[in-house]
Amino acid sequence: MTEPNVELASLSLFRATPAQIEEFRRRRWPYLGGTLSLAEYIARDEKMDDMEHATEGKLITWVLAPREDSTTLDFMCACRTYKRTGLVAYPSSSPSEPNSVHEVTCYGVAAVSTPPSKRRRGYAGHMMRLLHWVTASRTNFPEFPKAWGAPPEEVADAGGGLFSVLWSDLGEAFYRLAGPEGGGGGWEKRGAVSTIWEVGAEEGDDKGWMWLTQEQLKGLWDRDAELIRKELANMTTSNESYEVERLAALVTCLPSNGVCAFQIPRATYIWNFSMAGGYWGVQSSSDPDTYASWSVDMRPPPPTLMVTRLSASEETFPGLIAQIKLAAKRSGIGKVEVWNLRAGLRAVAEKTGGQTSIRTEGLPQFVWYGPGATENVEWMYNEK
Secondary structure: OOOOOOOHHHEEEEEOOHHHHHHHHHHHHHHHOOOOOHHHHHHHHHHHHOOOOOOOOOEEEEEEEEHHHOOOOOOOEEEEEEEEEEEEEEOOOOOOOOOEEEEEEEEEEEEEEOOHHHOOOOHHHHHHHHHHHHHEOHHHOOOOOHHHOOOOOOOOOOOOEOEEEEEEOOOOHHHHOOOOOOOOOOOEEOOOEEEEEEOOOOOOOOOOEEEEEHHHHHHHHHHHHHHHHHHHHHOOOOOOOOOOOOOOEEEEEOOOOOOOOOHHHHHHHHOOOOOHHHEEEEEEOOOOOOEEEEEEEOOOOOOEEEEEEEEOOOOOHHHHHHHHHHHHHHOOOOEEEEEOOOHHHHHHHHHOOOEEEEOOOOEEEEEEOOOOOHHHEEEOOOOO
């Protein structure tokens, strides 16, 4: 049953109360609960929210609600944001000098949801437009549109973001049109590219490689973040795939602070899946800069081993992908998927049986809040 339209100016974005968070979970349970009871689903969600990627104010649930009744359980729609640590690399003025790399605040957006009775009223789009105003640094923002009433109040633990990212199953236009003034200027699609290998029957040899458990991977992420920082400092900011001669900046979210680690319990809790040997990563014994981590995705079945982070050279990549396929085979998984291999590795992937294509779901989208246009900024390490 649908409901009457509500004037958008009478609504604003608010940090959800505990009761609203529970209602948010109740609304999502029919779609995401699977075989879990409502109580089991809520308990699982609460457990995941106590993990490192979400604690200490990093996770906020937002609701679009009437200004005069901001704590109502009859809110229009909701979403979540995760505060992240990111890096931005500004181009050097001299080719012989490294780029200037800075640690910044950024955000991941997730769980955008509207109940069926409130859909097709413009609520979700308006929520996303307002979301810029509570997560971003407003330094480069225009005046808040008068037609929307007063801007949302600034919230503790939010704000100051230089960019934000999300993954869309609604196509690219919905989020691109949700800019801070309405119309365009929202999140732009970046690199919806997948490379997929079918896992064969061969057993292979894991000599010279170290398998990594979830606990062992924890020690990798801080080192990985430093490797990313060094690589960004030395990357070129010219890009033939862009109309601009030189990109304004290179940016990335970092895998540390529980960000990459979160994908493993997500797989074990949501899909109730365990990898053979409890191994969720692998690293070369002779080259510590060659490694990968993974999770699994059961939608649609059969399961796919999803590589969440990969570091390799063109020389070491064939050996690494062979180990990843071996881990998949030992766990009964028939397919391996990697997102956004860089061009050099993509060419090597073809020689190892990888097939590269453009995805129509799980579209990575990105918006920049710094000086200049989003189109002039490249999102690096755009992985799962």
